[in-house]
Amino acid sequence: MRHLDAEALRALSAGEREEVAYFREHLARPCEECMDFLARTPGPGLLDGQVDELLLHLAPPREEPRLDEVGLARIRRALRGRAASPWRKVAATVALAAGLAGLVLLTQSQLRSPRQEVAWDGVKGDGLKGVGRLSLELSVVAHGPGEALRRLDPGAAASEADVLVLRYHATEAGEALLFQQRGNASPELLGRFPLQAGTHELEGPQGLVGVSLEGESGPLTLWLVGFPSGQVPTPDEVREALTRGHLEEREQLSIERFDLRVHNRQNPRPR
C-alpha cells in the first residue's frame, strides 16, 4: 500500500490521473501515515490555509474587532525596515528592574526638579504639560552594556547600545501612548500603557518597558502622552496633534517630551 509522500504530492499537483484515482480511494478512510505526512508537510498550495480557515470559522463570530494600533505600528515600523520589536525590548529590560531600585530616589528628585509647568500651547518644547485632570511628568534612565544605569537630562547624548527606561509621575491613574520621533519624521507609536497614580516605571503587559536605541542615529524624541481612562484618543489623533500642535480640543491630554541625540559608529559622540 502506498501512502502520501513528497513525490505523490507532486504527482497529484500535476494532475497525474493514476495517482489521483489511487489517492482518491486511499484517502476515503482515515490513514494514519498519510495524516502524519500531511501534518508535517506544508501545502500543497493554500490547502493548509483553507483547512485553518474552515476550522477557525466554525466558532460563532465575536464582536466587531477593534484595531490593534500598537500591533499595526510595529508592522509599519518593520515594513519601513526597522526590525526592532518593542515587546522584545521589553523582555530585554525586565532584568533591569532590580537595578532600578537604587535609582528611584535620583529620578524622583529629578521629577521634583523645578521644571516649568505650562499648559499645552501647541508648540513643542521641553516640559510641556496638559491642563487636564491627569498631569504627567517623565524622566529617563539609560542602561548601556556592562554599565550602571545613568539618568539622562533632556537633550543628552546616548549610545545606540543603550536601552532607555522611562519613569513617570502621574497625578492619577490613566493610560498613556508612547511615541518615538526621529528628527522631523512623523512620530511612531511604540505602545499603549497603563498609568498608575504616583511615581512608577512605565510598564506594559509583559513587564518593565525599555526602549532600545539599536539602529538609531541622530536626534530622537520620546513623547509620552497621558490621558484619563475612558477618554482614549486614537493614536492617529495624537500623532496628528503632536505633528501639527493642534491640541486645543484635547485638553485632557498630558504630554511629556524628552529629546536626546543618539550616537553610533557612523555618528560618534563629540569628544
Next chain:
Amino acid sequence: MRRVGASRELTEWVLRAARGEEPAFSELYRRSRPLVARLLAGFAPLDADEVEDVIQETYVRAFKALPRLKEPAAFEAWLLSIARNRARTRLERKSQARRLDEEISDPQPESTPLLPEALQLERDMAVVRQLIDELPEGEEKKTVHLFYVEGQLSAREIAEKLGVGKSAVTMRLERFRARIKQELLRRVLAGRWE
C-alpha cells in the same frame, strides 16, 4: 461561522491594499488579526511575546507580497498559511529541530486555492461538523470542541482546564486538523483535479 458578505468585503479591501491604498492595510489588519491570533492560540508552546512576534512577521511578509497575490479572495487562506509556517518555524527553532538559517517557505502569492472559495464553504463546514460529531467521546473530542467549536479558550487555557500538558492539547488539535486536511484533499481529488 463566516458570513459570505464579510468575505466579499475583505476581498474588496485586499484589492484596495494591492492598489497601494494605505488605509486598506489597517482595515485588513483589523479584520483578519483575530483569526491569525486564534490560529496561533492553538500553538500552546508559544508564549505571548512569541505570538506577537509571529503575528508581526506574518503581516510584514503578507503586506510586502500582497500586490502579487493572484487570488484576492484567497487572502485569508494565504495569510493563515503564512502564519502557520511562521509559527512552525519558530517552534522548530525553539526545539532546535531546524537551523537558524532554515525556515519553512511560505506559499507563493501566485498560488491558487485548491478548494473553490465560498461555493462549497457551507458544505465543507457541514462535513467538518460531522467529523467532529463522529469523534469518539473522550479527551480529543472535548479539546476539538473547546478550541474550534466554542472558540473562546487558547490551547494553554484548555490544557489548564483539562489538567493536561499544553503540548498534549496542541498535538490533539494538530491530529484532528490533519484528519480534516486529508478529507479536504480527498474532496479536491474527487472533484477539481479530475
